Amino acid sequence: MNVKLPRRGLILCGVFLVLAIFGAKSAEREEITLVKPAKSLGTGLPFLPDLDLSGFSREEFIGLSSSVGTNRIRKAWTSPVVTLPTHPRTDVHGLTLEEVKGYMTQARQLFKEGKANPLSDVGLVSTQEDVIRRPMLNHIAAFSNAVARVFLLVQKTSTDKDWGFFGIVQDLTLDPPLDYFADMNGPAIKFEGHECYKCHSSGPLAIHPAREDLVMDARLAAAIGRHIAKGPLSNYYWPPSEKKRDYGKPMALEFCTECHEKDGVRQSLYRVHSHPIRIYVDYGYMPPKHRLTAEQVAQLKEWLEEKP
Numbered sequence: 001m002n003v004k005l006p007r008r009g010l011i012l013c014g015v016f017l018v019l020a021i022f023g024a025k026s027a028e029r030e031e032i033t034l035v036k037p038a039k040s041l042g043t044g045l046p047f048l049p050d051l052d053l054s055g056f057s058r059e060e061f062i063g064l065s066s067s068v069g070t071n072r073i074r075k076a077w078t079s080p081v082v083t084l085p086t087h088p089r090t091d092v093h094g095l096t097l098e099e100v101k102g103y104m105t106q107a108r109q110l111f112k113e114g115k116a117n118p119l120s121d122v123g124l125v126s127t128q129e130d131v132i133r134r135p136m137l138n139h140i141a142a143f144s145n146a147v148a149r150v151f152l153l154v155q156k157t158s159t160d161k162d163w164g165f166f167g168i169v170q171d172l173t174l175d176p177p178l179d180y181f182a183d184m185n186g187p188a189i190k191f192e193g194h195e196c197y198k199c200h201s202s203g204p205l206a207i208h209p210a211r212e213d214l215v216m217d218a219r220l221a222a223a224i225g226r227h228i229a230k231g232p233l234s235n236y237y238w239p240p241s242e243k244k245r246d247y248g249k250p251m252a253l254e255f256c257t258e259c260h261e262k263d264g265v266r267q268s269l270y271r272v273h274s275h276p277i278r279i280y281v282d283y284g285y286m287p288p289k290h291r292l293t294a295e296q297v298a299q300l301k302e303w304l305e306e307k308p
Contacts, residue, residue, distance in 0.1 A: 034222045037212040038124050038283050043297050045278040045304070047130050051210075053122075056135050056158070058213045065120045065137050065216070068154060068163050069112075073139060074216050077117040080223035082110060084145040092147055095171045100148075100180045101189045104167030107143050107152040108184060116141035116152065119221040122214035125205060125279050126155070134158055135214075140207065142224050147173050149231065151204050168204055170234055177234040179203050193242035199276050201236070202266040204228045208285060233265060247272050253303060255287065255296050274304050 040050050065073065084106065087099075095103075110116045118141040126136035139154040149170040156163045165184040170177045181196035182189045199205060207225035209215040238244045250268035251257065259265040269277060280286035281300065292300065 032219055032222045032226070034218050035208060035225055038208055038210055040282050041284050041291070043282045043292075043301075045282045045297065045301060046128065047278070048128075048133070051128055051133055053127075053135065053211055053214075056122075056214075060158075061122060061135070061137070061214050062216065064158055065139070068139055069114075071114040072111060072116070073118055073120050075114070075117055077220060080117055080119075080220055081142045081144050081227055082116055084143050084148070084150065087145060087147045092173050094174055094178075095147065095169070097191075100169045100171070101182075103143075103148050103150045103169050104152075104182055104184060104189055107141065107150045107167060108165055110143070111139075111141055111152055111154065116143070117220065118152075118154070119207065119224050120216040121207070121209040121221060122211065124208040124210045124283065125199065125276055127210045128279055130275065132157060135210070140224060142227055147171070149177075151228075168200075170203060170231065172232075177232055178237050179234045180237045191237065191239040193238050194245060194272075197236055198272055201269060201273050202260075203231050203234050205276065206285065208280075208283070233263075233267065236267070245272075251303060253296075253299055255292060256300070258287070271304060271306075277304065 040046075084103070089099075107116070111118065118139040120137075120139050122135045123138045126132065126138070127134070129136070135158040137156055137158060139152075141152045141154075143150040143152070149172060151168040153166040153168075154163050155166065167180075167182045167184050167189070169180045169182075171180070179200070181192045181200060183192055184190075206228055207221045209218075209221065212218075215221050247270035250262075250270055251260065256269060257264065260267065260269045262268055277286070277300075281292060281297070284291060
């Protein structure tokens, strides 16, 4: 039996529906804690002083970032991670290199077609790099299915003309997962060893814009950052063409090895990881729940500067 509501009843139902949707959206928004603004603690750990970005405006950031294609960025989203199709092989234990490349290629294609949800920012770690020292523009998109977590980095400096493409695939069919890093800018996808390992000992880096206004969607940046933080402890894939270097002994400072050790939340740290260590500690992002004391900072500085 069909029941016809009076006009007033229809209006009230509509109001309640809007309120319910708004309430759900509000609750969803409240769940995401925004990344705090980058501010140096003055620890003296970085090799060079803070890069002065006062002359780089938000308008310039948006203009330069938009050269990647306005149809590809600043998109409405409900989930920060795009769901990929089900993997064609069942009961897979270890992705093949071709399957890993396929996921990277798929992520790049989805981005180009405007079907990704990339955050856009000026990255703190890359911008404060000892060599680069100019704004590094990033578009970072996340994808996943039951067998893989996939990340795409589309990147260039503020003075470069062309955008570069880089991919990360985390093979979830292995325990622990295996992380593949690749340069996608040549005729073929090239897996990277040392060059990516210098910053990525434990998979994708957390999202930290260099300045509060140098990010287009702070909520999306925080959501993708949370997705990265929830990633499992994983191993780094070294391509056969590049032998893993001898990085010496891992860091043994207890205030870091609480998380960064062989069987910890994240992988061990070596002096080759000096740059992200210096930046993350100096800006108070590491350790994640407290600040190092002056004595601990001195111990860390001594370890970083100690000759192997």
